Amino acid sequence: MFLTLLPEITLVVLAFVVLTTDLALDRQSRAFLPYLTAAGMLLAVIFTIVFALPGDKPQLIFGGMLRHDWLTFVFRLVFLFGALATVLFSAGWERVARRGEYYVLIITSTLGMMLMGASADLVMLFLAIETTSIPLYILAGFITEDDKSTESGFKYLLFGAMTTAIMLYGFSMLYGFSGSTNLYWIAGALMSGELPFISMMGTVILVMAGFAFKVSMVPFHFWAPDVYEGSPTPIAGFLSTASKAAGFAVIIRVLLTAFPLEAFGGVDWTMMMAIAAALTMSVGNLIALAQTNIKRLLAYSSVAHAGYILMGIAAASELGGLSVVFYIIVYLVTNLAAFGVVAVAERTLGSNDLEAYDGLSRRSPALALVLLISLLSLAGVPPMGGFIAKVLVFAAAVEANMVWLAVVGILNAIVGLYYYLIVLKRVYLFRSEEEDKPVPIPRPSAVALTVCLIAILVFGTIIAPWFDYSGIAAGALF
Amino acid sequence: MVPVSYYVALSAILFTIGALGVLIRRNAIIIFMSIELMLNAGNLLFVTFARSFEQLSGQVFVFFVIAVAAAEVAVGLALIVAVFKSKQSIDIDEVSNLRG
Numbered sequence: 083m084f085l086t087l088l089p090e091i092t093l094v095v096l097a098f099v100v101l102t103t104d105l106a107l108d109r110q111s112r113a114f115l116p117y118l119t120a121a122g123m124l125l126a127v128i129f130t131i132v133f134a135l136p137g138d139k140p141q142l143i144f145g146g147m148l149r150h151d152w153l154t155f156v157f158r159l160v161f162l163f164g165a166l167a168t169v170l171f172s173a174g175w176e177r178v179a180r181r182g183e184y185y186v187l188i189i190t191s192t193l194g195m196m197l198m199g200a201s202a203d204l205v206m207l208f209l210a211i212e213t214t215s216i217p218l219y220i221l222a223g224f225i226t227e228d229d230k231s232t233e234s235g236f237k238y239l240l241f242g243a244m245t246t247a248i249m250l251y252g253f254s255m256l257y258g259f260s261g262s263t264n265l266y267w268i269a270g271a272l273m274s275g276e277l278p279f280i281s282m283m284g285t286v287i288l289v290m291a292g293f294a295f296k297v298s299m300v301p302f303h304f305w306a307p308d309v310y311e312g313s314p315t316p317i318a319g320f321l322s323t324a325s326k327a328a329g330f331a332v333i334i335r336v337l338l339t340a341f342p343l344e345a346f347g348g349v350d351w352t353m354m355m356a357i358a359a360a361l362t363m364s365v366g367n368l369i370a371l372a373q374t375n376i377k378r379l380l381a382y383s384s385v386a387h388a389g390y391i392l393m394g395i396a397a398a399s400e401l402g403g404l405s406v407v408f409y410i411i412v413y414l415v416t417n418l419a420a421f422g423v424v425a426v427a428e429r430t431l432g433s434n435d436l437e438a439y440d441g442l443s444r445r446s447p448a449l450a451l452v453l454l455i456s457l458l459s460l461a462g463v464p465p466m467g468g469f470i471a472k473v474l475v476f477a478a479a480v481e482a483n484m485v486w487l488a489v490v491g492i493l494n495a496i497v498g499l500y501y502y503l504i505v506l507k508r509v510y511l512f513r514s515e516e517e518d519k520p521v522p523i524p525r526p527s528a529v530a531l532t533v534c535l536i537a538i539l540v541f542g543t544i545i546a547p548w549f550d551y552s553g554i555a556a557g558a559l560f
Numbered sequence: 561m562v563p564v565s566y567y568v569a570l571s572a573i574l575f576t577i578g579a580l581g582v583l584i585r586r587n588a589i590i591i592f593m594s595i596e597l598m599l600n601a602g603n604l605l606f607v608t609f610a611r612s613f614e615q616l617s618g619q620v621f622v623f624f625v626i627a628v629a630a631a632e633v634a635v636g637l638a639l640i641v642a643v644f645k646s647k648q649s650i651d652i653d654e655v656s657n658l659r660g
């Protein structure tokens with residue numbers, strides 16, 4: 083049991099180490115803190131792979147609080163990778179690069195996400211969600227001199243606290259229905275068939291409110307563009323990838339284990355999720371068309387991508403689970419690369435308006451190339467990973483007899499391609515007066531961007547191993 | 561003993577008051593109080609069910625919720641102070657730099 087929790091324990095120790103080192107160092111040498119954090123997280127990755135490999139059978143540990151299976155394992159790596167890239171992007175972002183507490187908050191939040199991906203009990207789930215959210219509220223409002231940043235932190239907190247309260251009310255009703263806080267016990271109690279349909283569906287909706295907020299599903303998406311625009315750019319990337327992945331990890335686990343489809347008979351939550359998926363991608367894509375700020379554009383695009391991932395959840399099949407895991411992995415590297423480019427470009431351009439990106443390809447060909455690959459992957463163009471991920475979620479929808487949903491998805495993908503190409507048109511075709519001023523890329527950001535770029539191409543060309551791994555991870559749910 | 565349904569009704573009323581408060585009131589502190597009310601509606605249900613099932617787990621959950629809510633309020637008040645410093649107001653309608 084100790085070894086299976088070793089990655090989490092490493093993060094707790096790392097948080098204390100970073101906090102104390104921060105006190106001991108002077109201002110100049112604090113530039114070393116992001117590298118210390120990154121090294122610690124790399125250690126956690128190694129521990130996850132070497133010591134915390136799950137066995138053939140899923141294991142309930144910590145008195146049934148956590149479930150140790152392949153899904154837990156895959157999501158642990160996803161969160162750690164997201165945090166690692168965020169730390170590297172932050173190292174080149176002057177306003178946060180030397181603040182020890184900033185890294186401690188990222189570490190704490192990552193710890194919460196890892197517990198979210200593993201929790202099998204409502205108590206653990208609630209604590210994990212809050213351990214993730216509270217540091218993120220602070221991180222979004224971290225730059226107190228900047229009105230936009232405090233405002234984004236404030237909005238994030240208000241939305242987050244309210245949806246958490248709704249979710250908690252749902253939890254308390256689940257406890258009342260089943261007499262237990264364990265997800266597997268709850269499933270058994272709901273299966274007994276004594277509960278009226280309306281109260282079960284009502285509970286699903288209450289509980290989903292909290293999760294929908296984390297993944298910015300319509301109608302809980304209003305915070306996303308404002309918070310992404312105001313918060314420090316590396317954190318916006320973190321929110322749109324790792325935090326969203328954590329939300330999806332919880333959604334697939336809770337919906338598939340605690341609310342088994344057999345308990346509903348006839349109409350169940352798959353229809354609700356299908357409608358939510360269609361709305362989420364349509365709203366996200368259509369509003370993204372009108373954006374003039376790249377961070378807001380990426381925010382609405384990330385809302386749209388939540389919609390595509392929800393398609394896999396609505397399918398509620400093994401292929402659906404597989405497609406969700408695969409999509410999340412690809413989306414993680416792709417969106418991290420896109421936000422990484424924005425974070426790097428912001429240092430020199432001094433603005434996030436789309437106009438500032440005019441002629442970027444002449445100022446920094448490498449940066450423009452990363453933006454090209456990542457946006458095309460988000461749009462779902464082969465041979466990038468995003469293409470395979472989209473094919474899989476559409477296939478899952480068709481397999482689950484939701485052809486209409488797949489059609490909505492394909493139409494949305496076309497809309498998406500349009501606004502991604504508008505950005506690329508500015509970057510590659512437009513000229514600007516400042517073309518002779520290059521955009522330097524800080525070393526740590528360059529490393530993270532390269533890794534993301536390679537990952538996007540590898541996921542899109544060598545598909546079989548990742549397909550198999552996603553299948554094994556999703557298999558833990560059925 | 562008071563029947564469970566009375567407590568459930570009371571908690572539903574508390575939750576509704578809280579939710580309406582969040583949606584209608586514009587003062588950040590009052591919104592926070594309303595969120596606390598919603599959390600406490602959940603807590604009341606947990607305690608009620610824990611008593612009727614004669615279990616401890618529901619009551620332990622409430623302790624965790626109270627601790628987490630305290631942490632959330634601490635962060636929330638800090639952010640409200642930061643907003644007040646720049647806006648001289650905590651009316652949430654005035655906090656609207658970010659739009660588009």
